[in-house]
Amino acid sequence: MKQHQLKIYNTLSRKKEIFEPINPPFVGMYVCGPTVYGDAHLGHARPAVTFDTVYRYLSYLGYKVRYVRNITDVGHLTGDADEGEDKIAKKAKLEKLEPMEVAQQYTDTYHRDMDLLNTTKPSIEPRATGHIPEQIALVQAILDEGLAYEVNGSVYFDVLKYNEREQYGKLSGRILDELISGSRDLDGQGEKRNAVDFALWKNAAPEHLMKWESPWGIGFPGWHLECTAMSSKYLGKHFDIHGGGMDLMFPHHECEIAQGNACNHQDPAKYWMHNNMITINGQKMGKSLGNFITLQELFNGDHKLLDQAYSPMTIRYFMLTAHYRSTLDFSNDALKAAQKGYKKIINGLRIAKKLQFIADENIELDGEQIKQVEQSITNAYRAMDDDFNTAQAIGHLFNLLKKINSMYTGQLHPALLGEEVFGNIIQTFIVFVEKILGLQEEKSDNQQALLDVLLHLYSEAKTARNYDKVDEIRNALKSMGFVVKDMKDKIDWAYEE
Template identity: 75%
Template sequence: MHSKKLKIYNTLSRNKVFFEPLKPPHVGMYVCGPTVYGDAHLGHARAAITFDVVYRYLSYLGYKVRYVRNITDVGHLEADADEGEDKIAKKAKLEQLEPMEVAQQYATSYHRDMELLNTIRPSIEPRATGHIPEQIRLVEQILDEGLAYEVNGSVYFDVLAYNEIKKYGRLSGRVVEELMSGSRELDGQSEKRNPLDFALWKKASPEHLMKWESPWSLGFPGWHLECTAMSSKYLGSQFDIHGGGMDLMFPHHECEIAQGNACNHTDPAKYWLHNNMITINGQKMGKSLGNFITLQQLFQGNHERLEQPYSPMTVRYFILTAHYRSTLDFSNQALQAAQKGYKKLINGYRIARSLVYQEDATMSTDEKQVGQIRQSIDAAFASMDDDFNTAQATGHLFNLLKKINSLYTGQLQAAQLGEKVFEELIQTFCTFVSDILGLQEEKGDHQEQLLQVILDLYGGAKTARDYQKVDQIRAGLKAAGLIIKDMKEKIDWGYEE
């Protein structure tokens, strides 16, 4: 069922192109994961949910996707530079822990939050510290190619030598000459030949906590090298999709491209996908800027910028309301609107699964309704085929939801659609909500049974004309964010929208 219509925006070529995997039906996708030295925030959620949806949609189309997302647990220095303290080691010193305790603690909390957001675990989740031998071999290869040099036990990639073979800066649109004029040496303190050169291997200072033996020194790998080692190990020298946040485009992904060409004489990925940033008042949200809101703070509502808690599915829906390449500005108003939108869709999902087709030979097909449903179904898939546009796809789902609600209330009869169109409507809506967008109901294990008991009590009070009890039950459910739906033939409940 592979879509021949799927187009994706390739950052490398700067245009939308038809998606054609290298070895169909197999797809290799590598996504840069977290550096685990703090709790996950809204920015982490955006990257994870973006590529979760890419993974889900490609899988829906029938591709066999190997999804690799790494965990960085060494080598990521402060300010993403080649000098300074390791982010994890710095946290370890502050908390008087071993660096691997810090990495484990925050990897665990990251997984907890991603599970709450209903993201599917990657096929493989390698850690940088588990691939030191592979990284050392890559450094040796790049040295053999004459595109790196060793000085005082550290090894640096030679950007100018590489630039003579293949242009450095193709992904981000940077020009080496402009980068050179915009940078300067720090009073001769740097051991690099050129300020654009980046570390492949760094000799560790005596106080550095994480270090390994290598042919050059007791040291640690460069941050950029780690992803090249892990992606090529599990996906080969060239694979289909490399994803990550837009903030990683330069220098991280640019350096990966350079390393891949130096080692394997090919760009590591055919397509480069970058999700845009979450902003607060127009400024990028991030740990380094100190303006971030952790996911747990969002879920619990305990941050000065939050007017209330927002559930994991509200946060997921909020992220899906914008195209992944657009900026998404945080505000309570936007999250409150997302909360309403999520509840409408999930109410529709509950209703859709309860509807059963009933034949009625006396009814003729309503061609206008059928046409509208088919148009919305086609438009929803066309939106996803247009660079995974979840924002547009969701709009078309609400058109389908109107039809589902009409079937539910009896304004529209299933027989007016015919069994085939009725099934298409239900299946498409449920598939989108659950399988493609990854939304799910948020409720306790016994909520359904408890609600049925309450609805039975409500029905009994209504039959007995005990209106005080009727109002009491309604008010109690409303306080819990639920409403009672009184209909001619049945009593049901829903989320308050």
């Protein structure tokens, strides 16, 4: 394993901590996945890209990562609380489908969009409906600990009694007395002993579509319970990393911690990681504001707020240009800038793969150039080791890209760097772009074949001094998003930036 001192910002401790896995080289990582009742949107993309990058970098460092990301297909009620309709069942009624048809349809489209963003498939992708027995067993274990109570076929977690043993609110920083005080103005609390209590199992009304038999009657699991059941089954009672969006910190992750401590007597995860939220033109994304944008709308440009379509790799690159704990504002100007940056990086990737070391015994090594390259390489890894700071790492990659472009155009002779440093700059750039950041070219094999033909015709026309034909081919390539590079010793193409 490479010698890196990786630091992760742990939401639980509110500070950066040196990453020390529980059982190295193995790492267990659980990330809250989507509730599948609609098309994937920007809010789904950010945690997917964030934790894909975490997975990629941990794997690059030599860790053997078991990456578990769930699918929520039951129990997530409207309002994200203990009352209301199941989000998937509500969609099923509207579309006159079975709930599992809805769940399957939007699981499939989620996978399609994640593939377009080049996110790695998780090691295990469990569904909540596939783990009902495990969830029932967890409810019983919490009841046996005296930290839950049953009312009319529903089971609730007793937050006040739990707080006598463990601090409820330690992840989010919420104060229980303030939560209780803030809930007193609500019109009653129904079956609960206290409004801050949350459902582990809910009794199902006769018209409820998704329900199962349990020791407490026919019902369905609480939303928070599902992740505790699935994470503990596949990663154990105490694992390394739990990830998700900042919006899940309270109450979802707070309740997971309470459930884990209640039945397993320990926190579920050692490190809690949360990506920050996104905004659209400075506003929170919401359907009522008319700025709710799905990934397919972004990829197709089919939304009133979009000037154009933005490719999946442009979106991925844009997300990586901000630290995952920073808010990220989507605007046409920012996305167009990201589109240019992505194309610069990919043009550099193509060049890096073609460059070859050319020895020249008459050229002395340039110590200053070597120092600049080695510093940029060190800084790129240092940025990733500092809580996965992709934004800074990309900045250092652009420093390497300047050297790569200079070697390509002949301004910098590779022999000035020496064979070892030349190899390091090429390998580092390729590894970062493809393996760590997960960026890739988006042209098809058919486009490459067409490019080869057009460049051949361009070369012939230029040799024959048929400049009308030269201009015609150049314009045709530009309309496809490519530019011709006329150089002293070769003709090449690049993505138009």
